[in-house]
Amino acid sequence: MAEIEKHHGTYTRLDIRVYALSTDSPRQSQNLVLKLGLSFPLLCDESKAVIDLFNLRNPLEHDGIAYPATFIVSPGGKIRYRSLDGTAKRVYLTDELAFLEQLHKDSEHTLHAKPKRKWVIPSLKDNWRISMNMIFAGNFADWKNLLLLPVNYSKILVNKIKK
Amino acid sequence: MNKDIPDIGQNVPNFEVATSDNKTFKLSDELKSGKNIKLVFYRGHW
Numbered sequence: 608m609a610e611i612e613k614h615h616g617t618y619t620r621l622d623i624r625v626y627a628l629s630t631d632s633p634r635q636s637q638n639l640v641l642k643l644g645l646s647f648p649l650l651c652d653e654s655k656a657v658i659d660l661f662n663l664r665n666p667l668e669h670d671g672i673a674y675p676a677t678f679i680v681s682p683g684g685k686i687r688y689r690s691l692d693g694t695a696k697r698v699y700l701t702d703e704l705a706f707l708e709q710l711h712k713d714s715e716h717t718l719h720a721k722p723k724r725k726w727v728i729p730s731l732k733d734n735w736r737i738s739m740n741m742i743f744a745g746n747f748a749d750w751k752n753l754l755l756l757p758v759n760y761s762k763i764l765v766n767k768i769k770k
Numbered sequence: 771m772n773k774d775i776p777d778i779g780q781n782v783p784n785f786e787v788a789t790s791d792n793k794t795f796k797l798s799d800e801l802k803s804g805k806n807i808k809l810v811f812y813r814g815h816w
Contacts, residue, residue, distance in 0.1 A: 608812060611810065618808065621806075622805050622806065623805065623806050623807070623808050624800065624803065624805050624806070624807045624808070625807075625808045625810070626795065626800075626807065626808070626809050626810070627809075627810040627811075627812050628787065628809065628810065628811055628812070629811070629812050629813060629814030629815075630814055631814040631815055633788055633789070633790050633791075633792055635814070635815050636789075636790035636814075637790045637791070638815075639790075639815065640790050640791075648789045648790050648791050648793070648795070649789065649790040650787045650788075650789055650790075650795050651787060651788045651789065651790060652787050653788075656785070656787075657785045657787055658811065660783050660785055661775060661776055661783065661811070662774045662775045662776075663775060663811055668813075672813055672814060673811040673812070673813070674811065675810075675811060675812060675813060676775070676810070676811040677808065677809070677810050677811070678776070678782065678808070678809045679806055679807070679808050679809075680782045680801070680806065680807045680808075680809060681806055682801055682802075682803070682804045682805060682806065683801075684781045684782050684798075684801050685779065685780070685781060685782070686776055686777065686778050686779065686780055686781070686782055687778065687806070688778065689775075689776075689777060689778050691775065707806075710806065
């Protein structure tokens with residue numbers, strides 16, 4: 608989110624409206640907006656209806672949150688760009704921005720983004736951030752998931768190995 | 771991961787959700803703005 612905010616000027620210049628969706632409540636989302644000083648609103652899919660509509664629910668994590676994903680949609684409603692991150696994969700924003708520059712010149716331009724890194728263990732900093740968010744923005748259910756973290760990680764690992 | 775995730779060239783499914791500033795977001799209305807829209811699914815406070 609913070610990285611998207613950093614490129615806010617670019618999105619404005621290229622005439623892109625940015626929306627980010629999670630299963631957080633409006634209260635939790637507003638906390639994040641204020642904390643990161645976001646200039647775009649967050650969408651709150653508490654019922655998980657939208658992540659199910661897009662088939663993005665990851666049942667292994669926290670009773671089902673979305674796989675990280677990005678879609679660029681043209682005004683006609685056609686999907687022009689899609690990037691899907693695995694649980695521990697990331698597609699860098701630089702590729703997406705390059706695509707958007709192209710799209711700005713040619714509205715028919717399309718691209719499938721490929722994740723560049725294969726396997727990322729969340730850093731100490733990430734884990735610290737997650738813990739802090741749980742304390743200040745989470746609810747009781749979050750603690751259950753924190754305790755289950757090792758179980759979830761092993762499930763993901765076993766899944767990877769099976770593949 | 772599920773193979774039925776909407777793909778490039780397909781029409782985006784329409785939906786309606788609440789926003790962090792307590793409004794209602796309707797994708798079909800946003801598309802009427804005539805702008806490209808970037809829709810990010812993120813993990814939330816995790």
